[in-house]
Amino acid sequence: MAYEAGFWLRALVGVTLAAGLHAQPCPTALRVAFLDKALPPMLHGEGPRFPDPPGEFVRWTREALTRVNCPAELVRVPQRRLISDTAVDVNQITLFLAHTPERAQQLAFPLREDGQLDTRLALGESQLALYVREDRRHQVAWDGRRLSPEGMKVGIVGGGVEEPLARAAGWTLDLALSHAGSITKLRRGQVDVAVLPTMSFNPQSLAEPPALVALQPMFAPVYFFAPVSPALQQRHPEWVRRFWRALCEVARGDRSVPSCH
Template identity: 35%
Template sequence: MIRLAIFCAAVLLWRGAAAAMNCPAEVRVSLPNFEIAPYVLGTDEVPEPPGLLVEWTRAALARSGCKPRIVVVRRPPNRQLAELASGQIDVLPGFSFVPGVDSEMAFPMKDGSVNPGLALLSDSVSLYVRAGDARVHWDGVTLTSPNRLVGSSTGGGATAATARSHGWSIESAPTPQADVRKLIAGRVDVILEPDVVVGPYLSGAEARAVRRLLPPVRETQRYAPVSKRFRRAYPEFTARFWRELCGQSRRGTPSERACS
């Protein structure tokens, strides 16, 4: 009887909190239309298992004090950003924060800056060249290459901002895999990609054909930004979602309790 009473009290408290909080009836989540194993699996559809990032996001949304309907779609990165701006998408898990770039994305903030305590993943952005090409050099400051164009997959905000900061001209590719293939085929001499994103495509023959240049061009963190419209409508739910998602991403790791 005591356990039943405690359970009932907990349910009533949860329902009271949910009633007091403005809850979305539906949350629309967008993922890129290419695989980023083990975080996002599949391409145009959402398979089962869907990948760690999808599992974390679903669990966090379900544990944030509301019970919204969760819709997950796959889109090319540029379309993801366009649909977020037009109000068709609410959440973009896995995006990086770019300082000084105004967008429709709202990130978890603390003391006027993005809050690394709620990051999901650490990542870096690196330059890659053909394994046997000794003409391209990178010393951490200056890139020397016979071709002024740097390949990069379309839609990477942090990658594009990094290229602009160095004065590099981008030759766009629709996906990281297409970018790697362009490099191997000699259509570009160097590509700039997030290591988490491009890593799964560097296996077998591709791994032997491509060489990563050190040091990384940029160190970054990945979050789950929401649209500014969504955050304005559901501020408390958004804050709970970010904290819960961070906890999901760190469960079972040494930093499990470090979300703050």
């Protein structure tokens, strides 16, 4: 009996030590930032407060934090601060940002072992498309490289994933504060074309008069993530990976296999 008791005691100690070696403590003073503009149904309300219900982005985040058993403060900030505040570790995580090479110089995105972007951990994916009013479709030509006639005004979101690509194309740009603002300008005829993620629309919203159509081919693929501050990535790399995986699994739901790994 004494031998058996000693055996199980040693086994218990071994399991406890092993668990301790794999324990990943929660980062302290963890802040997660969201845009202060509405993106229904993913994010509801305007300004610094979260309404009830707050939207899918917040639900995903809360569930992922529960899965990794860590608390965090959730905040809402203007578009211009989403990246800059996280880059300097004022906020440690930002929801929901598309990856661009420029953003990857300031924030930490999921990477594979070879250093390439790990799209398996993307929370969503979309395409950037050039949208026009259906009643003006015949006035615009797009072959995937050249947009004509020259001199058309192209609407984009300032600081959005589309801005560096649109600037590189050499177009005459009109900057909006949000995708909703860019869509409004397009419908009013204040811009001739708007560059927007396809996930900004559903069939019903596209059909609302004046109806909008996407030009083919698509402009560029877009992958969305929850990038973190470089400081958090350096301090807690294993925890960050675990959080990204949990968030991805919540966001993708039944589609998480074989993704998110």
